Amino acid sequence: MTKGIIGAVIGDIAGSVHEFSSVSSMRFGLFTSSSSFTDDTALTMAVAEWMLNRDKVSIDESLLKWGRTYPNAGYGQGFKAFLKTGKRNPEGSTHNGSAMRVSPVGFMADTLEQALELAKESALPSHDTPGAIAGAQAIAVAIWMAKNGSSKEDIKTYLEKTFGYRLSRRYNEVRDDVQMRLAMRSTDKAKAHELLLAAETTVQDALTAFLASDSYEETIKRAIYMGGDSDTLACMAGGVAAAFWGVPDDIIKKALVYLPDDMISIINSIDGTSWKPTGITPPSTKRWREDDVVVYGTNDDDTNGEQGFFDVRISRFHHHPNTGYPVYTIGHSIDDIAAQVDRLRTDVESHPERRYLVREIGISKAGYTPQQISPMFSWAIGNDRVLLPESFVRILSR
Template sequence: MFGAVFGDIIGSYYEFYPTKDYHFSLHPASSFTDDSLMTAAVCRAILNNDDDINSFGLKKRAYEYAVQYKRYYSLCPTAGFGQMFSAWASSKEMYRQNSYANGGAMRAVPIGYAYHTLEQVMLQAKASCLYTHDHPDAIKGAQAVAVAVFLARSGESKASIKEYLSKKFRYALDRTIDEIRPHYQFDCKASYSVPPAIIAFLESEDYESAVRNAVSLGGDADTMACIAGGIAEAYYHEIPQSIASFCRSRIDSAIYSTVKEFEQKYQVQA
């Protein structure tokens, strides 16, 4: 689970100072951002209630996720949240928004760890989006990330993960990072940023190369590295010690304790 949080931290500096250099350095000014906070919020929603749902239970479950988004937002409202999300999260009303950005996908990693069937992973990912990202592209992005984690931790090969995601979500995953990078720009639409973040994982050799692939596209670096890092950890089961110690000192204690608790409950290594 820390693979997602560490990806966010490593990408955080490069969200504002984009790089196309694969060999970028881990910048001292790196810190956790909204991606980590919302990932922790999803962890908390699952720790509070990990019952399976059916389609009739979607709305109630969506509300439970939304309550945690507001709660974790309030811990650090300046962590890089977008305007639209901040307006929603700081409101006393529990209304629904239909953002098509990658905010649903950036926090979906825990869902792939906690649930036991593809059908349940798909439903939970949808529920996790309904209050803030109720748009087909955003829901698809969250589902694709959660499903990728689920398949990766289940021991599926990269080829079969790629084939499944391509067919199910109609994502173009045949492009290479080197082909994408020269023209890639900052854009947080889910439809634009989630497929390359998945490719960053598919083309990786280990956790670190997945994160480097994602950041070096020069786009929404923290979110893309959060996604690529989350899937990569589920697949490789290993994060280099040097990265862990760099990032560990940059995590808020509430995020750390929630993610740790989640990891101990759900992330049983094969």
């Protein structure tokens, strides 16, 4: 069990595929083939790195660094403007972006007073409004209290007293409210989104999911089942639940494949853990860095590739995620594919700044087997800039 920010990160990943959609029951898996970390995680890393080096970097610098490193993580309009200009927005956001990134403050603050003060400081660059500052402080303090042994009742009483929150409402009643706001999207989308993203309400919703639960996993599921801004609800609730119960190792191990090495390293520094990157290509790369190279299989015209191909092509009308490196597999001999993979190796060696995310090339449409293709990548085992599909890793590390 780990009491740390990994709990918030996993909430974000688990909620990422359910944003503004509703799950019909509490029986769903936490991880899917489209799951990805989002802005909640990227900026949690920013606050975490700031907490680790407060004497050397400002919160602004750290937010800018991580936001610019992961520009497709899904930021709101105001934060995008901050990333562009580097200047604080005088009209701060009232949304939950300050509370979604604050968990490192709760885990690292020495005292409750320091948690309050640093939570405020971490909010100011983009969320200098009373509700958004209070939201960040409430999540940070809930985490601090949970980590330091407070009961749920003590946490609830303190937050009600300090922030005027209503935390005695039943879970189902709060969920009905959220579902009503979700339904409002069809008539008044702008107003619905304002309500679904407001720090003041969503922080209370997330805390209600935590208070109604008996474990870390139940908290994540209740936060997502509530509906609305699922990744952020589960991220906020997940941070508090992780501080209260800890996160089971088996859940963390499943989450690691979704996380880049630079994030795992920050998480280890805050949580006191020593998780290693999996070396496995994540199922979805749309929030990863733009200069991360997706290596995908395709045909000669580069018009009929597999999933990695779509990850690259999606950029034309949606996000603009990764650079693509085509390997022409469809209709090509095994020797020819091997020669191309050799050239890829040269490309890897001449670009030490890039990460290469190799998809399961040559298998589905080209018709080869992982046993035939994976040996071409034996050179990549142990190279932490080259991630391979799980089937290749399994064969190569035998």
